[in-house]
Amino acid sequence: MALEETIKEKAAAIDEIVAAYTPEVTGFQKTLFEAMDYSLQAGGKRLRPMLMQESFAMFGGNGDSLQAFMAAQEMIHTYSLIHDDLPAMDNDDYRRGRKTNHVVFGEAMAILAGDGLLNYAYEVAAKCFETSKYPERIGKAMMILTKKAGVYGMVGGQAVDVEAEKKDLALTEDTLLFIHENKTAALIQSSLMIGAVLAGATDEEVSQLEKAGYDIGIAFQIQDDILDVIGDEAKLGKPLHSDEKNGKLTYVSAHGLEESKKQVEAYSEEAIRILQGFGHRNLFLEELVKSLISREK
Numbered sequence: 001m002a003l004e005e006t007i008k009e010k011a012a013a014i015d016e017i018v019a020a021y022t023p024e025v026t027g028f029q030k031t032l033f034e035a036m037d038y039s040l041q042a043g044g045k046r047l048r049p050m051l052m053q054e055s056f057a058m059f060g061g062n063g064d065s066l067q068a069f070m071a072a073q074e075m076i077h078t079y080s081l082i083h084d085d086l087p088a089m090d091n092d093d094y095r096r097g098r099k100t101n102h103v104v105f106g107e108a109m110a111i112l113a114g115d116g117l118l119n120y121a122y123e124v125a126a127k128c129f130e131t132s133k134y135p136e137r138i139g140k141a142m143m144i145l146t147k148k149a150g151v152y153g154m155v156g157g158q159a160v161d162v163e164a165e166k167k168d169l170a171l172t173e174d175t176l177l178f179i180h181e182n183k184t185a186a187l188i189q190s191s192l193m194i195g196a197v198l199a200g201a202t203d204e205e206v207s208q209l210e211k212a213g214y215d216i217g218i219a220f221q222i223q224d225d226i227l228d229v230i231g232d233e234a235k236l237g238k239p240l241h242s243d244e245k246n247g248k249l250t251y252v253s254a255h256g257l258e259e260s261k262k263q264v265e266a267y268s269e270e271a272i273r274i275l276q277g278f279g280h281r282n283l284f285l286e287e288l289v290k291s292l293i294s295r296e297k
Contacts, residue, residue: 003287007045014046014053014070021071021124035105035113036120040078042096048073050288051191055209058275058282061199065128069141069194075121076149077187079114080158086110089162122146134200141194148190157182173254177218185217205278212274219267219293222260225250227295229257268293 022040025033049070056066085092085100086107093103102110125145128138147153161179163169192209201209229252252260268290275286 003284003291006284007050007288007291010050010053011044011046014049014074015041017049017067018046018071018074021068021075023120031105031109032112032116035101035109036116038104039082039101039113040075040117042078042098044096046074047292048077048187048191051188051285052195054282054285054288055192055195056199057195058278058280058285059196059199059201059205060280061195063132063134063198065132065134065138065141066195066198068124068128069145069198072121072125072145073187073191073194075117075124076145076154079117079121080149080154082110082114082117084158118149134198137198137200140197144190144193144197148186148193153182153186153190157184157186176251176254180218180221181214184221185214188217188220189213208274208277212271215267215271215274216289216293219264219271222251222264222267223293223295225252226257226260226264228252264293 018040022037023033025037027033052070052073053066081095082101084090085095086102092100094100100110101113105113122142122145125138125142128141129135132138149155151159157179160169160175161183164171164175164179169175189210190213192213193206196206196209228250251263255263271289271293272286275281275289
């Protein structure tokens with residue numbers, strides 16, 4: 001089966017998992033639940049839970065805690081998109097071909113929908129303490145889930161990005177890499193690490209996956225910068241050269257196109273080398289990572 005078809009099948013199965021953990025749209029707060037569900041079911045490749053699932057499989061994991069953490073991770077990712085789209089942040093009216101949450105439900109409800117998804121994600125994951133045979137693994141997974149999404153992860157990266165966009169902070173290359181590491185790579189790292197932890201991987205193996213997640217995230221973002229310069233507008237679904245028009249420092253503007261392509265290749269090669277080094281390879285995971293980094297949209 002072609003890789004793209006396999007990804008679609010796995011994403012459809014993850015859709016069902018996420019839906020199973022989504023609150024029922026009922027009660028006095030049903031508008032909140034509707035707003036949460038609106039963005040949660042908006043589609044997407046379900047990349048982060050898919051990476052978690054494949055990491056879990058690579059280390060021979062079994063048990064039902066995985067699905068709860070997969071759903072929780074997608075809730076966290078979705079909350080971040082809702083807040084990113086708000087007028088105070090990126091002020092976007094459309095995402096994935098649909099009107100953004102605040103356009104449909106208003107800014108106040110969109111903020112609450114994001115808050116609701118973040119908090120409910122932790123509730124869903126924490127319930128695993130009651131059912132898992134390995135509560136120490138749940139504890140480690142919870143720490144990774146919260147830290148990589150928080151002030152030392154995604155939220156921290158977003159905060160620095162906001163300051164840099166407003167010119168309140170000098171955007172040096174070190175700052176740019178910090179933003180990419182935390183805003184983009186953190187949840188990729190989290191997904192790979194949690195899957196491994198829940199499967200019983202060693203601390204060293206989890207540490208190696210954290211490094212692989214960093215490489216994947218940085219390569220992913222540099223490829224984004226490259227596509228903004230030489231991509232196909234029809235495939236991207238957005239105009240080219242938007243970073244240049246906005247005066248935004250990117251890896252391409254700092255190092256040039258050819259050097260950026262070399263760095264994408266170097267980061268991806270290291271990520272694949274790490275994944276191939278565990279002795280129990282997951283070939284689909286390797287191909288998935290390659291496809292993400294070499295994508296055209």
